[in-house]
Amino acid sequence: MFIFRLLLKNAFRHRLRTILTMVGLVVAICAFGLLRTIVDAWYAGVEGTSSVRLVTRNATSLTFPLPLNYAERLKTVEGVTGVSWSNWFGGVYITERNFFPQFAVEAASYLALYPEYVLKDDEKKAFLLDRQGAIVGRKLANQYGWKIGDQIPIRGTIFPGTWNFTLRGIWDGIDAKTDESQLLFHWQYLAETVRKRQASSADYVGVYIVRINEPNNAPLISERIDTLFKNSLAETLTETEKAFQLGFVSMSEAILVAINAVSIVIVVIIMAVMANTMMMTARERIAEYATLKALGFSPEFVIKLLFGESLVIALLGGGLGMLATIPIANAFAKSVGTLFPVFRVSDTTMLYQFLASVIVGVVAATWPAWKMSRIDIVNGLRHVA
Incomplete structure (x- = not known):
């Protein structure tokens, strides 16, 4: 002392x-x-990834979509226990300054693959039943003061027009690493609208999210998936969710x-x-x-x-x-x-x-x-x- x-x-x-x-x-x-x-x-984004999820995208580039019929074929691959898909929407809320990630997803299967999104049962049910419904993370809801039932107008950039969504649920992350700054809505709603404008572009998805039975089998299952679609019109590149996120970080x-x-x-x-x-x-x-x-x-x-x-x-x-x-x-x-x-x-x-x-x-x-x-x-x- x-x-x-x-x-x-x-x-x-x-x-x-x-x-x-x-x-x-x-x-x-x-x-x-x-x-x-x-x-x-x-x-x-890398730290919050799961070791049992793979991402399958077009081998040429992420900007090229994949056919919707790949989903059923992916389910037949040995070691695959779940399949969902999503599209990057890229819209703007009111002004360009209010930009945040928006994804059109196959709601039921997507939420099953992301248990880290903690959503109340009644809110989840309301979202699944409302084709124009949307759910957002807690951080995003707090930032804009959104409440359940609010109308959220998003001006499309990739998909032109104003898209109105009804907020049906707000999820909380299971831990601090979980992303709470996204908006998710129904892929079917996007496909139906696109089909009215250009039918040939409707049945395509951005990426597939694949759940596997064993993390150690990720390289083997990735190879099986890419082999399945080899020499097709849309060859695939499958990688772990972590590797997929690291690709963005490397930029x-x-x-x-x-x-x-x-x-x-x-x-x-x-x-x-x-x-x-x-x-x-x-x-x-x-x-x-x-x-x-x-x-x-x-x-x-x-x-x-x-x-x-x-x-x-x-x-x-x-x-x-x-x-x-x-x-x-x-x-x-x-x-x-x-x-x-x-x-x-x-x-x-x-x-x-x-x-x-x-x-x-x-x-x-x-x-x-x-x-x-x-x-x-x-x-x-x-x-x-």
Whole structure:
């Protein structure tokens, strides 16, 4: 306790300099945590995937559809226990700023494949019975203030016209990784409307979602599916849901690398600032350290004093930065809307922030501690004059 009080008193001996250094630490650690959270949010779709779901799409490109009659053939593949399908809708709610994911799905089979969408039984029944009904995630409903029974007009971009949906249910994610920023409606409603305009384009789907009996059999079952449709007019590419999501993440790989690099640079900069603070502190106390050595204290004691003081400043500043990260991240999540479906500061990010604070404190004190431990007593005492 005495040592801690001594370190705390030493740390705030030059109060203004210490406070300014701590402010820099707060900003740096908070920025580091926020950037790490942005990277985590980019991978949130990957983390929320299931190991028993595969995605089958057109081998040429995701923009090319697949025939509806593939569904029955997929059900015959050994190891497949469930099949559903979806279409990306890509509409706009009121203005272009209100963009969020919308999917036309085969409702009954789709919800069976996504147990992480927790929907009340009465709301699920109402959705299944209403061809123009829709369900949304809790986050999306809260963002726009939607309630059960509300009319939601979506202006189509891929499918022209204004599409009116009645909100029949709001699902909650089974955990924090579940996406709650989507709108789902009936694929049959989309197909019926498209058939009236262009019959030849109605019986096609964007992707098939396939449930398998054993995650370890994913490569084998994927191969069986792609072999089944080989040399057809629409060959398929089947991959795990995780691999499918990673394909989207890889499109932004350069951005993610840049964000990671910036987060590291921030820590390095504050490390340099902290090292400068500790070097100035050491120079001011040369006579004190020489006196301690003259009184019989070992060089190791001087090293402990400097490392201890540096760690006290780093951990206090880093701790405040960690505390500030959560409210700032929440405010950031609200400002970007549905850009990041899942945006939360993870335990891993908090651990990285703590480790970054410790590393800054240790590295910043290394050179001053080594210099002061080797100081000559006579020269150090002369420094008083």
